Amino acid sequence: MSSERPGVARDRERPTDHVTTPRPTTPASPAPAPSARRLATRERLLEAAVEVFAEEGLQGASVEAVCQRAGFTRGAFYSNFSSxxxxxxxxxxxxxxxxxxxxxxxxxxxxxxxxxxxxxxxxxxxxxxxxxxxxxxxxxxxxxxxxxxxxxxxxxxxxxxxxxxxxxxxxxxxxxxxxxxxxxxxxxxxxxxxxxxxxxxxxxxxxxxxxxxxxxxxxxxxxxxxxxxxxxxxxxxxxxxxx
Incomplete structure (x- = not known):
């Protein structure tokens, strides 16, 4: 008589490659449109950048200078631009x-x-x-x-x-x-x-x-x-x- 516990032999006989039924995927929702406030922040940063770049040049201008001119924090900058x-x-x-x-x-x-x-x-x-x-x-x-x-x-x-x-x-x-x-x-x-x-x-x-x-x-x-x-x-x- 086998010393294996009941069910073990049956488990060994199961195929190792299991077929998994794919779950239905939900289409990704489109990204929400930017809020009016976010658009206004972005526009102010762009306008400030025009002035700072004109005064300092591209290499001389800094993120801090643009933020200061626009009246925003670095966090506001990096929520709109990565660099x-x-x-x-x-x-x-x-x-x-x-x-x-x-x-x-x-x-x-x-x-x-x-x-x-x-x-x-x-x-x-x-x-x-x-x-x-x-x-x-x-x-x-x-x-x-x-x-x-x-x-x-x-x-x-x-x-x-x-x-x-x-x-x-x-x-x-x-x-x-x-x-x-x-x-x-x-x-x-x-x-x-x-x-x-x-x-x-x-x-x-x-x-x-x-x-x-x-x-x-x-x-x-x-x-x-x-x-x-x-x-x-x-x-x-x-x-x-x-x-």
């Missing part, structure tokens, strides 16, 4: 959206005048419209300095680089549509993808800003000569719509 770099990225995204909205308004404003030329716009007259289109609507030079600082930081920071690269891609895409619409109103079209054309035009614009930041604005590469250079480039990379 100074994330704060600046949010600020830059807001600034890019503002620029796109401004360009959209300018495109709508000058489009009727461009259509009046019925495709006969010459480079000299185009330079006048470009001057209106590129007219600064804020502290452009200071923003360029901050963006340059952040670009250098992002190149060395694996955590900041992906978000910054994605923001640049989205920004170029949104601006490309606006520039393409303005070109079409003038009776022309790009001879290469709009995003590529805008990258070329942005390169000229950034070079002029760099010269401006170096204190040589009135040289041949400065902002004063930018409309003429952009006009020449536009006529080189566009063609009449009827072509």
């Amino acid at each position: 100074k770099e994330e704060l600046f990225l949010a600020l830059l995204e807001r600034e890019f959206a503002r620029r796109a909205a401004n360009l959209e308004a300018k495109t709508a404003e000058i489009a009727p005048a461009l259509r009046d030329h019925q495709g006969s716009l010459d480079p000299e007259r185009a330079a006048c419209y470009i001057t209106e289109f590129l007219a600064p609507d804020g502290d452009t030079a200071n923003w360029y300095l901050l963006e340059t600082e952040f670009a250098l930081l992002a190149m060395r920071d694996p955590e900041s680089a992906p978000g910054y690269a994605e923001l640049l891609t989205r920004s170029y895409a949104s601006i490309a549509g606006l520039v393409e619409a303005a070109i079409a109103a003038a009776g022309r079209r790009f001879t290469l993808p709009a995003e590529h054309a805008v990258a070329l035009l942005s390169g000229e614009y950034e070079r002029a800003l760099r010269i401006e930041a170096l204190g040589a604005a009135h040289t041949a590469d400065g902002l004063a000569a930018l409309p003429t250079r952009i006009s020449e480039l536009l006529f080189a990379i566009t063609e009449p719509l009827a072509a």
Whole structure:
């Protein structure tokens, strides 16, 4: 007679790989929308950051200085942003959206005048419209300095680089549509993808800003000569719509 306790033999005969019936999963609930108070806190931090970054630069500014300017504690800061770099990225995204909205308004404003030329716009007259289109609507030079600082930081920071690269891609895409619409109103079209054309035009614009930041604005590469250079480039990379 076996000395094993009743049930032990039966337990040994059970398969070791048990089949478990999966429990039904409950779909994750969407994250609740931020409260009005939280949004107001975030906005105050962004506004304070604009002032602090303008005064101290990106590297010189500190989380403490932003909190002090906004009138909040560090806890309020870190409940909205994980770092100074994330704060600046949010600020830059807001600034890019503002620029796109401004360009959209300018495109709508000058489009009727461009259509009046019925495709006969010459480079000299185009330079006048470009001057209106590129007219600064804020502290452009200071923003360029901050963006340059952040670009250098992002190149060395694996955590900041992906978000910054994605923001640049989205920004170029949104601006490309606006520039393409303005070109079409003038009776022309790009001879290469709009995003590529805008990258070329942005390169000229950034070079002029760099010269401006170096204190040589009135040289041949400065902002004063930018409309003429952009006009020449536009006529080189566009063609009449009827072509």
